[in-house]
Amino acid sequence: MSFLTPEIRSSAVARINPVAKLIAALLLSIALLLSIDAVSAGVALGLEALLLPWAGLGARQFWLRTAPLWIAAPLAAVTTILYGNDSGNTLWAWGFVTITEGSLALGLAIALRVLAIGIPGIVLFATTDPTDLADGLAQVLRLPSRFVLGGLAGLRLVGLFIDDWRALGMARRARGVGDGGGPLAALRRLVSQAFALLVLSVRRGSKLATAMEARGFGSDAPRSWARPSRFTGREAVLIVIGALVAGVAVAVAVATGSWHFVLS
Structure with a gap:
C-alpha cells in the first residue's frame, strides 16, 4: 500500500x-x-x-x-x-x-x-x-538490509501511533480526565498521555521485532527484493x-x- x-x-x-x-x-x-x-x-x-x-x-x-x-x-x-x-x-x-x-x-x-x-x-x-x-537504499546504495527494513517497519508504524494517540485521548476523556483544569493540568495530562504512548510503542516494537526475526528478516543471507x-x-x-x-x-x-x- x-x-x-x-x-x-x-x-x-x-x-x-x-x-x-x-x-x-x-x-x-x-x-x-x-x-x-x-x-x-x-x-x-x-x-x-x-x-x-x-x-x-x-x-x-x-x-x-x-x-x-x-x-x-x-x-x-x-x-x-x-x-x-x-x-x-x-x-x-x-x-x-x-x-x-x-x-x-x-x-x-x-x-x-x-x-x-x-x-x-x-x-x-x-x-x-x-x-x-x-x-533504493538497499539496492542502489547497498545499505544493510536489517537497517533498511527496520527503518521501513518503524516508519510505517507512524500512522498507527497517530491513531493510538487519538484513541488514548478519547479513552481519557471518556473516563473524565481529558478536559478542564487549566494550563498546568493540560500539561500534566499531555506528559501522562505521552508516557502511555511510549509504553504502548515499546510493546508494539518488541512484538514487531520478534515477528520479523521469526520470518527471517534478521538473517545475514542475501535478500531478494520484490520490486527492482x-x-x-x-x-x-x-x-x-x-x-x-x-x-x-x-x-x-x-x-x-x-x-x-x-x-x-
Whole structure:
C-alpha cells in the first residue's frame, strides 16, 4: 500500500528513485552550507520556486507540510538580528541587545537559508513512498538490509501511533480526565498521555521485532527484493537540476562579492 495520494503518486517527481532525490537535496544543502549570505540562498530559493509546480503537491499540502519552516525561519532571523555578531553601523541598542547592519544582513541570510535548504527536503520527502525509499537504499546504495527494513517497519508504524494517540485521548476523556483544569493540568495530562504512548510503542516494537526475526528478516543471507530499484535518465536529470541550482546560486553569490566561505 502506498502512503502517497493518487495525485502525488502520478507526479513526475514521485516516480523518480528516492536515492536520486537524496543526492540532489544533499548537493544543494552542501553548497548552501558553505557560505552564509543572502544572495546564494535567495537565488536558490527563487529557482526552487520555479520547480515546485512539477513536485505534485497542491497548494494546501505544500503550506501545511512546510508550515514549520515558515515559523522557524523568522524566529531564527530575529534571534540572529538581536544576538548575532555585531558589525557595521548600530541601528538600535538596548542593554545587551543591539541591532546593527551586519546582524540584519546575517539574520536575512539565515532565514533564507533555512527555507532554501528545508523546502526541497520536505517536498522531496513528501513525494517519496517509504517502501520505494527502502528499495533504493538497499539496492542502489547497498545499505544493510536489517537497517533498511527496520527503518521501513518503524516508519510505517507512524500512522498507527497517530491513531493510538487519538484513541488514548478519547479513552481519557471518556473516563473524565481529558478536559478542564487549566494550563498546568493540560500539561500534566499531555506528559501522562505521552508516557502511555511510549509504553504502548515499546510493546508494539518488541512484538514487531520478534515477528520479523521469526520470518527471517534478521538473517545475514542475501535478500531478494520484490520490486527492482533502478537509475534511469529521470534520476540523472534530477541530480543535474540539483547541481545546477546549487552551482548557479554559488556563481551569482561569487559574482556579486557576497560569498563568504564559512571556513575561511
